[in-house]
Amino acid sequence: MSGASIADLLRADLRGMTAYGAPQLEVPVALNTNENSYPVPAVVVDAIVAAVAEVAPSLNRYPDREFTRLREALAEYLSRGGTPISAEQVWAANGSNEVLQHLLQAFGGHGRTAMGFTPAYSMHSIITATTGTRWVDGLRAKGGEAPFALDVEAAVAQVREHQPHVVFLCSPNNPTGTALGLDVVEAVHDAAENAIIVVDEAYEEFARAGTPSALTLLAGRPRIVVTRTMSKAFAFAGGRLGYLAADPAVTDALRLVRLPYHLSAPTQAIALATLRHAPAMLETVDVIREQRDRIVEETRRLGFAPVPSDANFVLVGGFADSDEAWRALLEKGVLVRDNGLPHYLRVTAGTPDETTAFLDALSEIAPQHRQESTS
Incomplete structure (x- = not known):
């Protein structure tokens, strides 16, 4: 006899839950998990x-x-x-x-x-x-x-x-x-x-x-x-x-x-x-702040609705469909985070080059993926 299944033995309050997991994909620009983009000195x-x-x-x-x-x-x-x-x-x-x-x-x-x-x-x-x-x-x-x-x-x-x-x-x-x-x-x-x-x-x-x-x-x-x-x-x-x-x-x-x-x-x-x-480990904080503020300014200029941030990331609103926009950015080699908030994507403030790559990709997809009300 095989006995009870693992699903039956699992605690009742855990059944149906999904394990945490941000996508770990090999992409040129990974800005989805709020990591510090700079290597250890x-x-x-x-x-x-x-x-x-x-x-x-x-x-x-x-x-x-x-x-x-x-x-x-x-x-x-x-x-x-x-x-x-x-x-x-x-x-x-x-x-x-x-x-x-x-x-x-x-x-x-x-x-x-x-x-x-x-x-x-x-x-x-x-x-x-x-x-x-x-x-x-x-x-x-x-x-x-x-x-x-x-x-x-x-x-x-x-x-x-x-x-x-x-x-x-x-x-x-x-x-x-x-x-x-x-x-x-x-x-x-x-x-x-x-x-x-x-x-x-x-x-x-x-x-x-x-x-x-x-x-x-x-x-x-x-x-x-x-x-x-x-x-x-x-x-x-x-x-x-x-x-x-x-x-x-x-x-x-x-x-x-x-x-x-x-x-x-x-x-x-x-x-x-x-x-x-x-001090050496924290040397990148100021430049990361600069890129964060740059993301806020530039995404707003592109017709989106960024939330002013005190972190190393920005939650950007104004997407017609956040899942489709996430995929469109991924096709251009830029991985950001879809947290499940309708019309929002979260992007980590990376290096200046990574920020530029994100903003260039966003500019290209904006006409197709921006909410009309924010344009």
């Missing part, structure tokens, strides 16, 4: 190679379970922004997605609810589901002068209605690129008295001058957590290192759910080497 490559060589002979031993030196280095980096952060406040994992998973394992689960304000980072809801936590879609504004905005009144009303245990706030938001006012974070924190408030700041280094970080709200608010990543501004997507800053009680709670020795010795070594060269 040679001086940092040399430091990484030396760091791995140093730890390689001791790979017969488990790594530092508490990744102490790495937490100290991350705390030092965060403190450069003007808000003192201690190593006891820092947690890290294999990418920010694993950090989010730890948070949901600790504070979500069966019988608990998490919510976010969509459109936002799709992995918030996916990871929520995989931990057996109920997900609630909060809503953002539609249209108007500030599309996809989230104001205090709307956020507080929705939080009070659903009484979540975990709330996700994304700033700058993915896929819209919009930054969130700290008044919204404070108001949600005060309204959701029984919730952990997770402020996802994966793209914070790209924010325009004067955009405040939720790190400034941590003191006296032990339920606020700020998550970051080295994948974007640090050009470290392949290194898989995400982290957070929070009250030490939060990091203590995460020790209950992390797997033993979850950060390998090579991962810790290369992350430390990279952080020691933070």
Whole structure:
């Protein structure tokens, strides 16, 4: 007898779900996953190679379970922004997605609810589901002068209605690129008295001058957590290192759910080497910002409707059919992201040459794929 099928054995709440996966295609210009288009500088490559060589002979031993030196280095980096952060406040994992998973394992689960304000980072809801936590879609504004905005009144009303245990706030938001006012974070924190408030700041280094970080709200608010990543501004997507800053009680709670020795010795070594060269790794941030703003300006000139962005990407509206436009751009060797928002495509700000290739391709397809109302 063959017994039950795998589909029948799968958890009921996971049946019918689709795995996360942005297309990984070989194209001349890949601008779909918000990676940093610039390679790791040679001086940092040399430091990484030396760091791995140093730890390689001791790979017969488990790594530092508490990744102490790495937490100290991350705390030092965060403190450069003007808000003192201690190593006891820092947690890290294999990418920010694993950090989010730890948070949901600790504070979500069966019988608990998490919510976010969509459109936002799709992995918030996916990871929520995989931990057996109920997900609630909060809503953002539609249209108007500030599309996809989230104001205090709307956020507080929705939080009070659903009484979540975990709330996700994304700033700058993915896929819209919009930054969130700290008044919204404070108001949600005060309204959701029984919730952990997770402020996802994966793209914070790209924010325009004067955009405040939720790190400034941590003191006296032990339920606020700020998550970051080295994948974007640090050009470290392949290194898989995400982290957070929070009250030490939060990091203590995460020790209950992390797997033993979850950060390998090579991962810790290369992350430390990279952080020691933070200025070199962040040298491309300004030029990426310039290309982001160039995309906003030029797509608007072409008759589209870009959303002003504080991230390293731009959500461009005004397509008659976003799926058809995505395919038309792909035929010209330019891969962007279709997030499922009608009439919108998201494009990463790459190198000047990549931006030019995107804009040239968009200019060619614009007459056939632009909404008449935006022309």
